[in-house]
Amino acid sequence: MVGIIGYGVYIPRYRIKTEEIARVWGEPGEKLAKGLGVFEKSVPGPDEDVATISVEAARNAVKYARIDPKDIGAIYVGSESHPYAVKPTGTIVAEAIECTSEMTCADFEFACKAGTAAIQTCMGLVSSDMIKIGLAIGSDTAQGRPGDALEYSAAAGGVAILVGKGKPVATIETTVSFTTDTPDFWRREGEDFPSHGARFTGEPAYFRHVGAAANLLFRKTGTTVDDWDYFVFHMPNGKFPLAMGRQLKVPNEKLEDSLVVRQIGNTYSGSAMMGLARILDIAEPGSKIFMVSYGSGAGSDAFAITVEDEITKHRGEVPTVDDYIARKTYVEYATYAKYRRKIKALG
């Protein structure tokens, strides 16, 4: 059966505290951090972008899986901050991890769920034996307009997942999706920053889609909340996944372990996948993981995943999510603005 044969993550070293951003805009930082459930977020260095983050995550995934990268038949990189508007990030990743040229590759975009859409595509290609191994990446250096609510959570990080058969570390039992035309968040061509529908991003967008995809997956698998050990929901902030959990009657202890958003913010295309990676770092073989991503615009992909015994043979090969979270250096707003090119005079 198709599954995850390896995964790797990367989180940049820099962090900015919610309170530091709030200080600049004259907002109550402590209250904001608690309300959002985001206490600090990752910030990419001045020489980091989605290509570099994707390569670091992909190299970790290949090392973890102990595969020959020449067996990878497809690379899909999901992001809303690809460094080029035209020239696929995946081509850079392929060269940097030394894949063969005899493979297919494309960049994906679906707000925060482009990475999980890439996983589904790889599942299809592997299941149909068109390829042996597919590499799906969710990676972002998310943009937040200075002073906008999104600036508190828009973070950077990436997750690479190798999908294959053979001996997976976790089997993907099934996947379902729910997609509608819901304009809750968007960025027009050529614009530097995205726009959003403020409160509209909640009930008709995130909660409707994540809830619908979750219920579809419960129905398709004939299960209830009690049949699952871990839940991972997309994390635009620390508040939404907990509220989603309450709506679906998921106990907090089944959700807590995935909430990396509190320490690193929303890594957009890498968000739900980063939560999944954190669970794969710690889960016992046999554990059942229920993951639902969300991408504005809008859609959700839900996955039923079972952790296999094989996972114990691969742990320790590469740094964990917690290792990357622990490696951090705080920057103040001025440095953050310089690194993120918010100072236009510098070009």
Add this chain to the structure above:
Amino acid sequence: MAEKGVAGVWRKIRAIYNIQGNQCKTCGNYYFPPRLVCPTCRRKGQLEIHKFKGLGKIYSFAIVRQAPDHFKRQMPYVIAQVELDEGPRLTAQIVNVDVDKVEIGMRVRACFRKISEQGHEGIIVYGYKFEPTMEVTGHD
């Protein structure tokens, strides 16, 4: 608009993405950047492609406090001579480090970074830089 210098970058991609050089099978010496002829063995040399592990230590370094315009965003930063485990030394930027913490002998590993951009419209050049190894399993 046609850009100059694209072909030159493209030719070096293999070498600068993965620190790919060569080894002479006659004398055993490693070379980076890759050479066309072994300077020791000359016509008796047998050069083969070699991918370096990307691990090494800082041989010497300088802290750059006056940088060209397109590196200003990164100031102050460290440029070092890194001695690879296989022997060759190369010049590279050290990232993910506080400049006052860098020291000779520091263990480093290669990472993938943006080296330069040819303006707003031109290509982005990626390649190796080095970072201190984390004290966790799997980072060397």
